[in-house]
Amino acid sequence: MSAAGMNGTCPPGGPEDRAARVALTWLAEPGNRAVWTLVHQAGAPATLDRLLSGDIPDARLRGAVAARSAAGDPRRMAEIVLRRADRLGARLVVPADDEWPRRVADLAAMEMDTGGRINSDIRPPLCFWVRGPWPLGETLERSVAIIGARAATSYGIHVTGELAAGISKSGWTVLSGGAFGIDAAAHRGAISGGGRTVAVLACGIDRPYPAGNTALFDRIADTGLLISEWPIGAEPLRHRFLIRNRVIAAATAGTVVVEAAARSGAAQTMSRVLALDRPAMVVPGPVTSAMSVGCHEILRNNPYARVVTSAGEVLEEIGRIGEYYAETPRGPERRHDHLDEETALVLEALPRNGSVTPEQVAAEARLNLRTVLRRLSLLEIAGLVARTGDGVALAHVSGRNRHDAG
Amino acid sequence: MSAAGMNGTCPPGGPEDRAARVALTWLAEPGNRAVWTLVHQAGAPATLDRLLSGDIPDARLRGAVAARSAAGDPRRMAEIVLRRADRLGARLVVPADDEWPRRVADLAAMEMDTGGRINSDIRPPLCFWVRGPWPLGETLERSVAIIGARAATSYGIHVTGELAAGISKSGWTVLSGGAFGIDAAAHRGAISGGGRTVAVLACGIDRPYPAGNTALFDRIADTGLLISEWPIGAEPLRHRFLIRNRVIAAATAGTVVVEAAARSGAAQTMSRVLALDRPAMVVPGPVTSAMSVGCHEILRNNPYARVVTSAGEVLEEIGRIGEYYAETPRGPERRHDHLDEETALVLEALPRNGSVTPEQVAAEARLNLRTVLRRLSLLEIAGLVARTGDGVALAHVSGRNRHDAG
Numbered sequence: 001m002s003a004a005g006m007n008g009t010c011p012p013g014g015p016e017d018r019a020a021r022v023a024l025t026w027l028a029e030p031g032n033r034a035v036w037t038l039v040h041q042a043g044a045p046a047t048l049d050r051l052l053s054g055d056i057p058d059a060r061l062r063g064a065v066a067a068r069s070a071a072g073d074p075r076r077m078a079e080i081v082l083r084r085a086d087r088l089g090a091r092l093v094v095p096a097d098d099e100w101p102r103r104v105a106d107l108a109a110m111e112m113d114t115g116g117r118i119n120s121d122i123r124p125p126l127c128f129w130v131r132g133p134w135p136l137g138e139t140l141e142r143s144v145a146i147i148g149a150r151a152a153t154s155y156g157i158h159v160t161g162e163l164a165a166g167i168s169k170s171g172w173t174v175l176s177g178g179a180f181g182i183d184a185a186a187h188r189g190a191i192s193g194g195g196r197t198v199a200v201l202a203c204g205i206d207r208p209y210p211a212g213n214t215a216l217f218d219r220i221a222d223t224g225l226l227i228s229e230w231p232i233g234a235e236p237l238r239h240r241f242l243i244r245n246r247v248i249a250a251a252t253a254g255t256v257v258v259e260a261a262a263r264s265g266a267a268q269t270m271s272r273v274l275a276l277d278r279p280a281m282v283v284p285g286p287v288t289s290a291m292s293v294g295c296h297e298i299l300r301n302n303p304y305a306r307v308v309t310s311a312g313e314v315l316e317e318i319g320r321i322g323e324y325y326a327e328t329p330r331g332p333e334r335r336h337d338h339l340d341e342e343t344a345l346v347l348e349a350l351p352r353n354g355s356v357t358p359e360q361v362a363a364e365a366r367l368n369l370r371t372v373l374r375r376l377s378l379l380e381i382a383g384l385v386a387r388t389g390d391g392v393a394l395a396h397v398s399g400r401n402r403h404d405a406g
Numbered sequence: 407m408s409a410a411g412m413n414g415t416c417p418p419g420g421p422e423d424r425a426a427r428v429a430l431t432w433l434a435e436p437g438n439r440a441v442w443t444l445v446h447q448a449g450a451p452a453t454l455d456r457l458l459s460g461d462i463p464d465a466r467l468r469g470a471v472a473a474r475s476a477a478g479d480p481r482r483m484a485e486i487v488l489r490r491a492d493r494l495g496a497r498l499v500v501p502a503d504d505e506w507p508r509r510v511a512d513l514a515a516m517e518m519d520t521g522g523r524i525n526s527d528i529r530p531p532l533c534f535w536v537r538g539p540w541p542l543g544e545t546l547e548r549s550v551a552i553i554g555a556r557a558a559t560s561y562g563i564h565v566t567g568e569l570a571a572g573i574s575k576s577g578w579t580v581l582s583g584g585a586f587g588i589d590a591a592a593h594r595g596a597i598s599g600g601g602r603t604v605a606v607l608a609c610g611i612d613r614p615y616p617a618g619n620t621a622l623f624d625r626i627a628d629t630g631l632l633i634s635e636w637p638i639g640a641e642p643l644r645h646r647f648l649i650r651n652r653v654i655a656a657a658t659a660g661t662v663v664v665e666a667a668a669r670s671g672a673a674q675t676m677s678r679v680l681a682l683d684r685p686a687m688v689v690p691g692p693v694t695s696a697m698s699v700g701c702h703e704i705l706r707n708n709p710y711a712r713v714v715t716s717a718g719e720v721l722e723e724i725g726r727i728g729e730y731y732a733e734t735p736r737g738p739e740r741r742h743d744h745l746d747e748e749t750a751l752v753l754e755a756l757p758r759n760g761s762v763t764p765e766q767v768a769a770e771a772r773l774n775l776r777t778v779l780r781r782l783s784l785l786e787i788a789g790l791v792a793r794t795g796d797g798v799a800l801a802h803v804s805g806r807n808r809h810d811a812g
Contacts, residue, residue, distance in 0.1 A: 286691055299690075307706050309693035
């Protein structure tokens with residue numbers, strides 16, 4: 001199951017693999033191309049041995065490893081970190097675990113056309129530290145990132161809250177960073193919508209940054225997930241936010257930027273979202289607002305970035321890519337909620353038993369075929385409709401009558 | 407020069423041609439496909455003869471002509487209208503005239519995919535009534551349409567004023583309708599920018615509608631142009647605004663929508679702009695504003711519609727299509743104003759004499775080549791730079807030193 005190579009004495013997911021991944025993340029920043037490539041080829045324990053022996057072709061990595069090793073024995077640091085995490089109620093998730101999120105693997109093949117250091121260190125995470133009650137992979141499977149400026153305006157905060165609540169009510173997870181402004185508004189909106197929210201930190205999850213959001217972080221750990229690639233104790237250094245951003249882009253089904261200043265980090269995240277072929281969505285704003293300049297820049301510079309103005313449009317954009325994420329259907333009491341009128345008409349037009357063609361649905365619902373296809377896509381994602389050999393049919397996942405959905 | 411067929415006794419542009427075009431516009435609404443096709447094949451006088459003889463295959467047109475003829479003799483009406491126009495200081499412009507605007511001919515080939523009546527009557531104008539001191543064709547050659555809602559917000563009014571003033575200062579004509587809201591703000595902004603503005607009416611230019619804009623219309627007729635396809639005395643009927651919109655789309659180098667409600671007339675105009683392969687530009691706004699819903703709809707429904715946030719971006723979009731409209735260069739005192747920093751750097755990087763390659767300009771200006779190419783394109787449109795066999799050179803249109811441009 002793991003992307004890492006097999007090793008007879010140190011099976012992926014075993015104690016040695018886990019400790020080696022923690023030590024490697026302590027030695028070099030997550031996303032490091034050379035480290036990830038070695039782990040992919042030889043496994044984490046062998047990579048750790050090799051790095052500690054000084055056999056490192058990459059000069060920059062060799063320097064970093066030497067500096068970190070001088071500060072402490074990486075294997076000993078890993079032990080300490082694992083013990084402290086256990087006391088904090090945090091768990092380590094590695095690629096061999098069932099709850100490893102599958103989408104981050106796409107970072108293995110992502111290429112960025114800029115040659116800078118941050119853009120070269122974009123490989124998949126070696127591990128995640130996780131606090132919260134939900135399985136990580138299942139929670140991220142149906143997730144949307146909402147990102148934006150710390151110095152958000154009341155407009156941005158309001159729109160973010162509405163978007164996040166709508167996404168959350170539709171049974172999708174909201175994911176964001178931990179910053180003030182748009183990030184915090186996204187988590188609060190998702191919590192108010194009754195769904196899960198995930199904060200991806202750029203520091204140890206023992207000390208989520210900024211401290212001003214501590215009460216919010218505690219609430220996220222109770223109702224959603226706090227996650228980080230960095231070991232317990234890691235500081236929120238500036239460059240780590242840029243490294244972290246690749247996980248926001250890769251772990252979700254799509255990313256929405258609500259407000260961003262000119263040449264902001266949001267543009268960098270969006271370029272990764274686009275490089276990963278995920279929906280890159282932008283909320284426009286007043287052209288007179290400095291906090292919308294970055295949003296409009298992204299729209300002007302990326303023909304594939306799309307304007308979105310509501311949670312419904314966000315879900316439509318995600319449905320557009322035609323992926324099927326309903327591996328973890330929610331209970332029917334969630335999935336039937338908040339259908340818009342057209343979606344309800346499409347659902348009503350499906351026979352209780354047997355399958356029909358989308359054209360038949362369109363005729364019955366008196367909607368045009370394009371609308372019907374989009375709505376069917378959303379209903380399929382929601383687990384309410386299934387494709388059959390010759391058309392579509394109601395998915396009978398529970399004993400409930402379809403009229404519950406009206 | 408005329409699109410109309412030649413006729414030995416009635417040369418295009420002669421008195422019979424002119425009177426027949428006025429009579430035809432009085433008999434049938436402008437844009438009528440059947441009338442335009444007959445005029446194109448046989449000329450206006452022969453078409454008028456044929457329509458008045460009742461030899462009309464199109465049943466709808468036959469009905470309209472019969473109803474109008476019963477209200478008065480079309481030839482007599484044309485005489486009256488031409489005499490009244492002369493007293494009002496308005497002139498008739500027909501395709502054979504030097505000042506006929508060349509771009510509206512593109513309506514001859516435009517096809518819309520919707521089958522409605524308004525969308526079928528999209529053929530070129532037969533004539534324009536014009537009030538104002540400038541040649542019509544030259545004025546429209548370098549023009550941008552700014553359109554939007556009557557019930558504009560203060561945000562829309564402000565942004566429109568800034569856009570129109572910037573476009574006007576760059577030596578481009580602003581064109582709009584005559585309505586309250588965005589239209590009026592566009593004209594006011596253009597006048598404040600010191601340039602020409604053109605109001606395209608959907609009624610006779612003796613009675614520009616709405617009357618509340620009378621002072622503005624008088625100012626437009628003094629400093630720019632008031633134009634209409636409808637004869638003196640024509641009422642501003644509702645459907646005429648939709649017919650008029652095709653001229654807004656076709657007469658300009660590109661169209662900007664600033665504010666629009668959901669499913670507004672602006673969306674119809676923009677679909678024509680796109681059908682004509684002209685830049686369709688949209689100013690975004692708060693997603694919480696009902697007056698920006700139409701703008702965001704246009705962006706979501708048309709992948710080729712582009713976000714613009716400033717006059718500079720509007721001119722860049724128009725420059726992007728690579729057309730060269732600088733047939734009527736303004737005086738250098740106009741053209742050097744308001745260069746942005748990058749454009750000024752590019753201009754500074756050009757030698758006083760001789761030509762250089764864009765790559766040399768990029769090296770000298772320390773800008774990337776893509777930026778340099780875009781700025782050179784704008785400077786070329788502005789008449790400040792000329793292409794040479796092996797590169798680009800300063801255009802020496804006046805004796806002034808290039809440092810005036812800094």
